[in-house]
Amino acid sequence: MKNKQISLASRPKGMPDASTFQFDSVELPALKSGDILIQPTYFSVDPYMRGRMNAGKSYIPAFEVGQPLAGGAVAKVIESQADGFAAGDVVTGSLPWATQSVVSAGALKKIDTNLAPASYYLGILGMPGLTAYFGLLDICKPKAGETVVVSGAAGAVGILVGQIAKIQRCRVVGIAGSDDKIAMLTESFGFDAVVNYKTSSDLKKSIADACPDGVDVYFDNVGGDVSDAVIANLNFHARISLCGQIALYNTTETPVGPRIQPMLLTRSVLMQGFTIGNYSKRFSEGIQQLATWLQEGKLHYTETTVNGFDALPEALLGLFSGQNTGKMIVQV
Known part of the structure; x- marks a missing residue:
């Protein structure tokens, strides 16, 4: 299966620009036991991703030159070779910037789109x-x-x-x-x-x-x-x-x-x-309280949505000039 992905072309000095990113076409591997084929529907772009473009030790591994960038995403399961996941499930995780990906089940979490819209799991519930x-x-x-x-x-x-x-x-x-x-x-x-x-x-x-x-x-x-x-x-x-x-x-x-x-x-x-x-062990506590406040009308939320997979670099760069109001989301 041919797949489009966006990789880090080079490590930027100062403000990144279009030359920081490269578009590649790659072939996906066949699924093996425990693997899931997913198709992202929403990508999150976040300021911390700029730090991952730099080499050096940090709290999260740096992006590798020539490899796809990755970040929070919501995706649909296309095919599953993993227990607990089936085609049509909606999942979230830190996923490569790619139109489709083969990932392990441990990298994904199913979400309930009856509780809130799918994109909210990258924002107010993410x-x-x-x-x-x-x-x-x-x-x-x-x-x-x-x-x-x-x-x-x-x-x-x-x-x-x-x-x-x-x-x-x-x-x-x-x-x-x-x-x-x-x-x-x-x-x-x-x-x-x-x-x-x-x-x-x-x-x-x-x-x-x-x-x-x-x-x-x-x-x-x-x-x-x-x-x-x-x-x-x-x-x-x-x-x-x-x-x-x-x-x-x-x-x-x-x-x-x-x-x-x-x-x-x-x-x-x-x-x-x-x-x-730092708070990973308490995520369920936070999500439960945020969802309660949301349902009670005590919290309100807004998103800036950019359309199209190819717009991911532009959306990320837009964060540094204040183009977003609320969460910046790319809808694929």
Whole structure:
């Protein structure tokens, strides 16, 4: 069987572009016992994938040059040689960027599309939802009445962090990059205020104005100048969940910014980095609670959908210029 796949052509320096990717046609192997032939219907593109393009040791293996990229996907089972899976089942897993793949049963998990649409398992009931849930509640432990600031607030994780903080009866301030996103966050997702980091002439002051009682919790999806401005407004005993640093992923030199250690020290601030794999044993807990809030109408969700397998590279690159609102999904 001939199959199209998208591979890493070379390791980029700075911002990736179209030349980073190559399209290949390969022949799939025959199925053996325990194998499943799947056909993806939705692919997730996520900022962490940029880090996997670099060589070197990290929390997740680097992509190999000449081999297909991979990421979260929802797929349909076409043929199964594995117990527990049958043709027509809908599954999710970390899958190669390919129009079809032969994978082992252990790499897949069946999903219930009666509970939520299939693409939601890549968003609110998938990695972004779990990241928001554990990163906010387990690390930051927000209390009613506290001020929670979320950078990258219009992204897949940020939108959910803000809503979960509202469920905890906090005041929520987002940081985003367009007036349309600001209107969406305040009107549709319950944020109390949103700062436009692209139009603010003094971001530190803009955050202070939006947070007159200071910042108790900061969920950091962005890093860089945005985080420098938020950290300058932290209260005593503030907590920071260090989730992403998208502002720095494509830098070619080591960035030099404010030295934040004195602020963390003198204000007794807790800052903890994490990856969602840290919570793998508790995924069912998170999914159950997120699904409950979704069914109760306490959580709302949005996606940016790009159509076509060939659009995967373009969709991934679009994350770095803020082209997505909520979860960026590629529908095949």
